[in-house]
Amino acid sequence: MNAGRPHGNAKYHLEKCRCYQCCYAASEYDRNRRRAIAYGRWQPFIDAEPIRQYVHALGEFGIGWMRLARLSGVPRGSMSRLLYGDPTRGTAPSQRVRAKTALAILAVQPTLDNLGARARIDGTGTRRRLQALVAAGWTQSELARRIGVDSANFSRTITSDLLRAATVRAVNALYDELWRINPVEAGVPSHRAAAARQIATSRGWAPIGAWDDEQLDDPDAFPDWTGFCGTPQGRRAHYRARVPVCPPCSQAANQTAAA
Ligand SMILES: [Zn+2]
Ligand SMILES: [Zn+2]
Structure with a gap:
């Protein structure tokens, strides 16, 4: 197993970590993406920086820029100019990007199907x-x-x-x-x-x-063995079904007893 992914947006989504840092990073990521999409809908060109940030965010999910080019249908040349500029002409990364290109990139999300096989x-x-x-x-x-x-x-x-x-x-x-x-x-x-x-x-x-x-x-869901799991009726339902009492049912029974 690898040494561990740092806390942040990818850990929030891929490992379901809900610590403060991960939650904050995930909400920033969402905000950045939504804003860029909104701008892209009503302007022909938009600021390239948020799009670069989004590309880097996808990198944390193991989706590299070449793979992103394929998934988004954006030509590799445009993608590379957006990220690195054009070293042969000595140009810096683009300051602005076509809305159409930006929206195609933003449409690629780190769903299970898009993740790298080894993530x-x-x-x-x-x-x-x-x-x-x-x-x-x-x-x-x-x-x-x-x-x-x-x-x-x-x-x-x-x-x-x-x-x-x-x-x-x-x-x-x-x-x-x-x-x-x-x-x-x-x-x-x-x-x-x-x-x-x-x-x-x-x-x-x-x-x-x-x-x-x-x-x-x-991860927060628990199996419902009896149709009553997690409720005060759960424990008896386990006895009837001859299934060992599950933790949510013993908890519910303890709470009822304590009340
Ligand atoms: Zn975390
Ligand atoms: Zn139960």
Whole structure:
């Protein structure tokens, strides 16, 4: 693993750090981008400096300027003049930039699809997806084979805090493909599927049904095992379903007892 990304906008988005410095940097980044977009909408040329700042901000996400040229459709020559000027003619970086060029650059955002394959990002959603598939009876070796990693790598993937963007993309695609398929019907021997489910139960890995899709990647979200998790009714629902009580349910029960 790399030595660690400094606190700032990229760490806010990629590792979901919510410290003051990261939150401040993220709001500055947003403000800069919005303002530049607003200017670009009603002026033919705009100040190049905020656009350069945006290009550098994307660099923190592992999106280099050549890749940005490809993603935005802005010719490399224009991109290079914007950033570095033209050394052969001795000109400095452009002071102003065509609004059309600026808007094309600003339209490129550091979404999961645009990140460099090796960029390290928060692994929360990936961990939950893999754990839920194991809870459904997909064996870890079968999942590893389908993502194309060896078993040592897979054990890291299913527990790591930070993962490569390429791994996150691969697991998202795999989950979308497998979540509604019965592993035994897909060829996983039934005793191995049962063993996988057993492992998930013993480690407290939440099943597919405990997650809303939009919560999978939210580090603050917790799985709803019972339909009542996090409420005062949750603990009893766990007993009825014979599922060990989850932390939000024991917390809710303690609060009710204390009140
Ligand atoms: Zn931070
Ligand atoms: Zn619960």
